[in-house]
Amino acid sequence: MKINKENAHKTFEIWVNDFGDDLFSWAFYKTSSKVTAEDLVQDTFLSAFHKIESFEGKSQPKTWLFSILNNKIIDFYRKNAKVNQHEFRISENVANHLSDGFFDELEHWKSMEISPIWDDESKLLDNPEFNHVFSNCIDQLPEKWNFAIQSKYYSDKKAAEICQDLDITVSNYWQIIHRAKLLLKDCLEKNWSLKS
Structure with missing residues (x-):
């Protein structure tokens, strides 16, 4: 089914209900922080919502969402690495x-x-x-x-x-x-x- 402006909200609501817990579990596993995991999942759904009309269905929605989440996790660690790079870091x-x-x-x-x-x-x-x-x-x-x-x-x-x-x-x-x-x-x- 092609996602357009008319069905985007309904589709997105279904995705949040169907995949939210799995995304949170993965983010929590990767970060060991409930707050960070919640933030990353929220950012993932926000990004997905803004890009939902570009979703072509070549992969499963869950796969697409996990791909976005994994990129958010990488960005989180990159950002933390930059913030912490001068704190007790050896050359x-x-x-x-x-x-x-x-x-x-x-x-x-x-x-x-x-x-x-x-x-x-x-x-x-x-x-x-x-x-x-x-x-x-x-x-x-x-x-x-x-x-x-x-x-x-x-x-x-x-x-x-x-x-x-x-x-x-x-x-x-x-x-x-x-x-x-x-x-x-x-x-x-x-x-x-x-x-x-």
Whole structure:
């Protein structure tokens, strides 16, 4: 059915009723904030309403709405990355230097020890205090590293898309992800162990 001015309001009302809860659940899963999730869903429906006459039905309405929502989530993390980039954020040179410290001259791990905090890692993400520490560790990453991690793990973007967003090569992207994960692990082990 072609959407026009006459049926746009009714169609939109149906979409809000049919898909609002699913959109909210996804936004909440991605942001861990009820208020942020509500705002993102509201922004999604507002954008969809203004573009509803351009919806051609080539995809399902739910797919189209989720596409808009995912873009809103990415914009939310980009905006936060810019706001927080000067707050306790290390530079890329320092981050490279720090992550180099995990390897010897032959690129082997210097230490194979496993921190006790990972003994029961399956329950860590259910712990609000751990999530707070984890969020702070992510915020300390260099801007590009932060964006790459958020895009890959929170927005489920593909490597090619992230490379395009950051204007980097695929090999550079995988190096950033690898080094970022090393720094996150180190940051969590140092800061979470103080709380556990």
